[in-house]
Amino acid sequence: MTPILFYGVPSGCSFGSIVALEWLARPYRLCRIEMPGVVTSDTYKHINPIAETPSLMKADGRVISETIAIMNHLGTLGIDRRLAFPQGTHDFDRWNQMLAFLNTTFFGSFSPLWYAYEHELEPEAKKALTAYGRARVQKAHARLEALLGDRPWLLGEHRTLVDAYFIGIARWTEYHHVVDRRAFPNLQRLFEKLEADPAVKFAHAIEQQRPAVSAGGFEGEVRLEEAVAHPSHHQVAAVRITQHP
Template identity: 55%
Template structure:
């Protein structure tokens, strides 16, 4: 079986796993999960009891959830891709540091803004939550700029799965209009380089339902109902 990635739309952090799969060269399929309706449904909880994307059905039929675990799984399945550095190396430690920062501080900085939007906050409550969110996003960007420390990529001299994951979150700034990323030159240069990458453009096209050509080994979409019927 091909691995199947369950990705969330709109604007899911699962975007990074699509990019990583494209970079890996592994054959894979995608299953589109609408948020919040389908992702919180009892049907999808048969895939992921937490009701979150991304999730991955592996080639041997297991389900793996959480971006960090999925990205490590992809890297281990395609070691020649260099998406995850060799375990025990300094680059591997750096990779885990960067991925942990993105998965916690960077991701969480946008949480107040998503909360305000999803819960329809108004008036003083909206202003307070947005102010907190804007402050957190600016702090996280400043911290990431420092962590880059002149590097072209988050880890070493080559792209990694951490860069793929970064792109899925960094684009949320365009959605919430918090800051001008040009104020963070190293981060801005990295994001511009990623936005020009064919795999990133493919992932954008997939999310928006546009006709796009894979640069990897994408084998098409499958429907959630079809997959659940196969495992019933």
């Protein structure tokens, strides 16, 4: 079975995983998961019990969730392309450290804004939460601006999967109308370079359901019901059930 990435819309952080798969140029398929409706459905919970995206179903039907775990899995497939590094090396430690920063500090700074967007709140509570979120996003951008410096990419002279993850989160400033990235020239430069990348353009087109031209190994989209019903997934799920105490 071709691996399947379950990506969330609108504007899910799984955007970066689509870019990563394109850069790997290995066969893969996509499954569109609408949020918050489909992602919390019983059908999707067969794939990911905690009802979050992204999830990656491997060729053997086993599922990986959580972006850091998915990126580490994909990274092992991209070492020859210098998209990641062998575990145990200094370069891997730097790669993993930057991935963790993006997943905690950078991603986490937007959490108050997403909560205010997705929940009904009293006007004053929403105003306070939005202001708190703006301050966190501003601080996270300042920290990442300093980490990037004048390097072409987040880790140096060539792109890696951490750059793919970055672009999926960085676009949220426009979604929430928060932070003028031009105040952070290093990040703005990186953002513009990534936005011009064919894989990033492809991921945007996929999300927006426009004609999308893959430069990688994209083999089409699959419906959620089809992915859940795949024999390989059922076989793995059955093994898990029978082994549960």
